[in-house]
Amino acid sequence: MPGYADPGFDTLAIHAGARPDPATGARAVPIHLSTSFVFDSSDHAAQLFNMERAGHVYSRISNPTNAVLEQRAAALEGGIGAIATASGQAAPHLAIVTLMGAGGHIVATSAPHGDPDGWRAAIRPNTRLLLGETLGNPGLEVLDIPAVAQIAHDAGVPLLVDSTFTTPYLLRPLAHGADLVYHSATKFLSGHGTVIGGVLVDGGSFDWERSGRFPELTTPYDGFHGMVFSEEGTVGAFLLRPRREGLRGFGAALSPHSAWRILQGIGPLPLPRERPNAHLERVVCFLAEHPFVARVGHPLLESHPSHALAQRLLKHGARGAGSVFSFDIKGSRAQGKAFIDTLKLFSHLANVGDCRSLVIHPASTTHFRMNDEALAAAGIGPGTIRLSIGLEDPRDLIDDLKRALKAAEKAGA
Amino acid sequence: MFIDVHGAPLYAYTGGRPFDAARPTVVFIHGVLNDHSVWILQSRHLAHHGWNVLAIDLPGHGRSGGQPPASVEQAADGVLALLRAAGVARAALVGHSFGSLIALEAAARAPAQVSHLVLVGTAFPMKVSPALLEASVSAPEQAIHMVNVFSHSTLCPPPSALGPGTWLYGSSRALMRRVLASNPAVNVFHTGFQACDRYAGGEQAMAAVQCPTLFLVGRHDQMTPPRAARALAAHARQAKVVEVEAGHALMTEAPGEVLDALRDFLAA
Numbered sequence: 001m002p003g004y005a006d007p008g009f010d011t012l013a014i015h016a017g018a019r020p021d022p023a024t025g026a027r028a029v030p031i032h033l034s035t036s037f038v039f040d041s042s043d044h045a046a047q048l049f050n051m052e053r054a055g056h057v058y059s060r061i062s063n064p065t066n067a068v069l070e071q072r073a074a075a076l077e078g079g080i081g082a083i084a085t086a087s088g089q090a091a092p093h094l095a096i097v098t099l100m101g102a103g104g105h106i107v108a109t110s111a112p113h114g115d116p117d118g119w120r121a122a123i124r125p126n127t128r129l130l131l132g133e134t135l136g137n138p139g140l141e142v143l144d145i146p147a148v149a150q151i152a153h154d155a156g157v158p159l160l161v162d163s164t165f166t167t168p169y170l171l172r173p174l175a176h177g178a179d180l181v182y183h184s185a186t187k188f189l190s191g192h193g194t195v196i197g198g199v200l201v202d203g204g205s206f207d208w209e210r211s212g213r214f215p216e217l218t219t220p221y222d223g224f225h226g227m228v229f230s231e232e233g234t235v236g237a238f239l240l241r242p243r244r245e246g247l248r249g250f251g252a253a254l255s256p257h258s259a260w261r262i263l264q265g266i267g268p269l270p271l272p273r274e275r276p277n278a279h280l281e282r283v284v285c286f287l288a289e290h291p292f293v294a295r296v297g298h299p300l301l302e303s304h305p306s307h308a309l310a311q312r313l314l315k316h317g318a319r320g321a322g323s324v325f326s327f328d329i330k331g332s333r334a335q336g337k338a339f340i341d342t343l344k345l346f347s348h349l350a351n352v353g354d355c356r357s358l359v360i361h362p363a364s365t366t367h368f369r370m371n372d373e374a375l376a377a378a379g380i381g382p383g384t385i386r387l388s389i390g391l392e393d394p395r396d397l398i399d400d401l402k403r404a405l406k407a408a409e410k411a412g413a
Numbered sequence: 414m415f416i417d418v419h420g421a422p423l424y425a426y427t428g429g430r431p432f433d434a435a436r437p438t439v440v441f442i443h444g445v446l447n448d449h450s451v452w453i454l455q456s457r458h459l460a461h462h463g464w465n466v467l468a469i470d471l472p473g474h475g476r477s478g479g480q481p482p483a484s485v486e487q488a489a490d491g492v493l494a495l496l497r498a499a500g501v502a503r504a505a506l507v508g509h510s511f512g513s514l515i516a517l518e519a520a521a522r523a524p525a526q527v528s529h530l531v532l533v534g535t536a537f538p539m540k541v542s543p544a545l546l547e548a549s550v551s552a553p554e555q556a557i558h559m560v561n562v563f564s565h566s567t568l569c570p571p572p573s574a575l576g577p578g579t580w581l582y583g584s585s586r587a588l589m590r591r592v593l594a595s596n597p598a599v600n601v602f603h604t605g606f607q608a609c610d611r612y613a614g615g616e617q618a619m620a621a622v623q624c625p626t627l628f629l630v631g632r633h634d635q636m637t638p639p640r641a642a643r644a645l646a647a648h649a650r651q652a653k654v655v656e657v658e659a660g661h662a663l664m665t666e667a668p669g670e671v672l673d674a675l676r677d678f679l680a681a
Contacts, residue, residue: 006558006582007568016580019569052458053669054572054579062577070578071569080584081575204587231426232457234450234475235587236575243576 009076009169013269017071031260032064049233050225055224060249065256071265073189074200076168076266077181080204081239083247084197084259088164088184090252090380091198095160095180097128097250099241101216104128116147121154129212133162134171137352138326138362138386139297139379142306142313149177156211164188164353169269170320171313174203180238187353191265195258217241238340277316279394280323283387286329292405297379298325302389322388326362328381329405331412336361336383338411342404345396352388357397360386418472418494421479425449425467428460432467437528438501439679440492441468444510445605446557446589448475451509451572454668455675456489460676465621466678467499471512473596481601482515485558489518496526505679506527509611509664510637514539517645520626521618529679530622533629533671534661536641537615541606549602556602566633573665581665593639619648627678628654629663629671636661653678 007015018029037056040047040402047053056062070082085091096106107122119130120125130152132143145161152159158179158258163171167188183189185197208217209230217237220226224244231239247253281300288296299310299321307318312321340348346359350366360366362380370378389397415422425432425584426449432597441452449456449468460466472491473481482488492515496504505528508516513535520527520528565582573579593602619626626649630639637654646652655674659666 006562012568017569019567021481046497047458050457050461051576052461053672054454054574054576055669056577062572063568064577067572067577068569071580074578074580074583075568078583079580080587081579083578204584205590207591225429227429232450232453233575234448235584235591236450236579239575239579243578353595 010270012072012075012268016075017068020261029058029068029260029263032059032256035059051227060251060253061243063253063256063259066254066259066351069199069254069259069266072263072266073183074201077163077201078172078174078203078362079181079201080235082186082199083199083239083242084199084254085247086252086254087196088182088186088198091182091200092131092160092162092248094200094242094246094252095182097246098216098238099158099214101128106131106162108132108303116144116151117367119148120155123151123157125253126173127157129153129157130159131162132159133165133244134173135165135322135324136379137165138324138384140165140306140321140325141302141379142299142309142321144309145173145178145313147362149179152179153177156213157261158206165322165324166314166320169268170315173203174201176313178205179206185262186351189266189269191269191353192261193351193353193356195261197254197258197262202236202239204239206238208237226314275391277319277323279391279397280389281319282394283389283397283401286323286401289323289403292330292409294328294330294383296325298326324386326380326384326386328383329385329408331383331408333363333382335408335412336352336385339385339404342407343400344403345392345400346387352386354388355391357390357392362386415476416495416498417490418498419479421472422477423472423479423491423495424470424476426453426456428456428458428464428466428468430460430466432499433465434500435615436463436465438465438496438499439529440495440504440516441466441473442492442506442507442508442512442515443469443471444508444512444532445609446560446592448507448588448592451590451662451664452507455664455672458672459675459679462676465501466497466676467501467504467553469495473599474592474601475595481587481596481599481604482608483604484608485511485514485518486614488515488608492519493523493526502526503528503623505531507531507533508535509533510535510661511539511605511636514612514615515611516519517618517622518612518614520624521614521621524621524623526648527622527624530624530626531629531675531678532626532642532645534631534634534663535628535645536635536637537612537619537645539609540639541610542550545601546606546610549606550600553593553600553602554590557586557593560636561586561589563635564661566635566666567606567633570666573668581662585662585665615645616648619645623648625651625653625678627674628652629674630654630656631659631661631663631666632656633659634661634663
């Protein structure tokens with residue numbers, strides 16, 4: 001087993017959290033489709049409930065298959081542990097309800113490429129959390145994690161980061177100063193477009209006691225026999241509470257079957273994350289040079305406001321800045337529609353991070369509730385198209401795009 | 414709770430129950446760059462089953478004030494001073510790694526005050542390589558990684574201190590970083606390792622211990638392998654050896670087995 005050096009990413013992606021099943025010898029992770037788990041005795045039951053022993057009781061709170069996913073996500077992110085959730089959205093919700101208290105305030109931004117000092121200016125006495133995403137959607141603005149983490153820590157609050165678009169393979173926010181990380185595992189972690197799920201990882205680095213802003217974690221908790229989470233877990237105060245409160249009380253537990261499917265995607269994660277990088281570069285270059293394309297919003301291009309930051313923070317630099325990006329065609333809304341309707345290989349749907357290539361028109365779908373002004377602030381125009389590049393041969397993808405661009409051009413004639 | 418020892422506040426986790434000197438007491442002593450939280454499951458259990466628990470942060474570590482002990486002997490005197498300050502006449506001492514040497518030395522110095530001795534992940538001599546001693550000062554982050562890799566035996570630990578989904582590689586590393594940072598004045602990584610390395614009194618101390626001794630060893634421990642405890646066990650009057658399926662971080666890698674062994678031994 002482990003030797004003299006930390007186990008590498010590719011090894012952890014396959015092995016972290018999973019051992020051959022002691023009951024059957026099964027080498028692959030079994031799917032434990034059981035709501036509950038028997039106690040050895042009445043004493044054992046009481047001890048599990050009183051947190052004197054660790055183990056599984058009820059699958060809303062923990063499950064052995066989910067625990068493999070949780071350990072694996074924590075291992076890949078460099079965290080101390082994780083909690084799997086029923087969807088990607090349930091992960092930040094769990095963090096927020098754990099940390100906010102009544103009247104708590106969050107600082108987040110829709111323009112992450114802006115001046116980091118904007119974050120500082122927005123912090124109030126009741127601010128409990130800074131919240132950002134590694135790459136903005138769909139503009140791919142890169143969050144300056146070291147700068148924003150410093151601002152958060154100066155104010156005594158943690159930084160929570162949505163790392164869905166980058167995956168731990170391309171960027172590990174905890175190593176850059178973030179305190180908590182979450183993923184919509186629906187996307188790249190599962191990678192197959194077959195499952196809804198999320199995971200919240202605690203980096204174990206934030207000192208809740210020193211901050212003084214989180215009595216939920218540092219004073220006796222009535223909901224659990226007066227337990228003081230920061231005493232029970234010097235580095236694990238945060239991780240202890242959501243499983244005992246948010247997950248238990250709000251119930252956004254992940255199905256073990258979904259956990260297993262996400263694990264199938266994480267195992268070979270390095271492979272698809274390398275291939276789209278190579279594919280992506282060819283697709284981005286094709287679009288950038290096409291006369292009917294007005295703008296391509298990928299940090300690979302020096303024109304992108306986050307180009308330099310992407311080079312600094314991401315594995316493979318700007319080439320690693322995600323396989324989801326947007327571009328604008330030179331044409332009307334109707335021409336945009338013609339473009340999408342002509343595509344054959346790209347699937348028109350509301351998701352990203354599938355092994356299949358995907359396309360969507362944000363202004364009429366994912367972002368349709370925003371007016372033009374808000375859309376513009378988020379870097380989205382009426383003709384903006386968002387792509388998610390999958391694992392197909394890039395020549396075929398480019399041919400598909402070429403045909404659709406031609407059709408869009410003709411539709412305007 | 415905090416107890417004033419030698420004029421400095423010493424922190425002790427009491428297992429989620431108020432301190433009660435009338436009950437039999439067990440003191441938990443952690444190793445280098447650890448704190449009370451490595452014993453959470455075991456200490457919490459005993460506190461809820463008839464024991465008075467003091468799981469300390471060593472002086473100058475974590476929440477405790479005072480100077481970090483420069484030697485095993487000095488640390489042992491500190492533990493005995495804690496018992497006096499807390500009004501505890503007699504206690505079981507449980508120590509891990511560096512803490513096992515402290516427990517051993519304390520039991521030898523005050524045999525009448527120690528009811529049971531438990532040495533978890535122990536070795537004598539507890540030599541630390543010159544390279545690691547040096548790295549603990551010149552490259553502590555690298556040394557933390559090295560010690561962390563040596564201290565764990567598995568990539569798939571069972572549900573542990575923070576419940577299911579705990580990733581022990583990460584939580585142990587985070588704890589070492591936190592404890593190192595907790596004392597900006599003194600490098601407790603180095604003082605701890607140096608105290609282990611220099612401790613020469615193990616065999617004499619073992620011979621002076623009057624109470625029963627449990628050796629709790631990890632079968633896959635690369636820091637203090639099971640064979641490294643044999644010299645001490647040979648000098649013990651009443652030694653019991655229990656081997657569990659774990660590495661050096663056995664309280665978190667095999668929390669249930671460690672608890673069972675502790676409970677059986679303390680009940681006997």
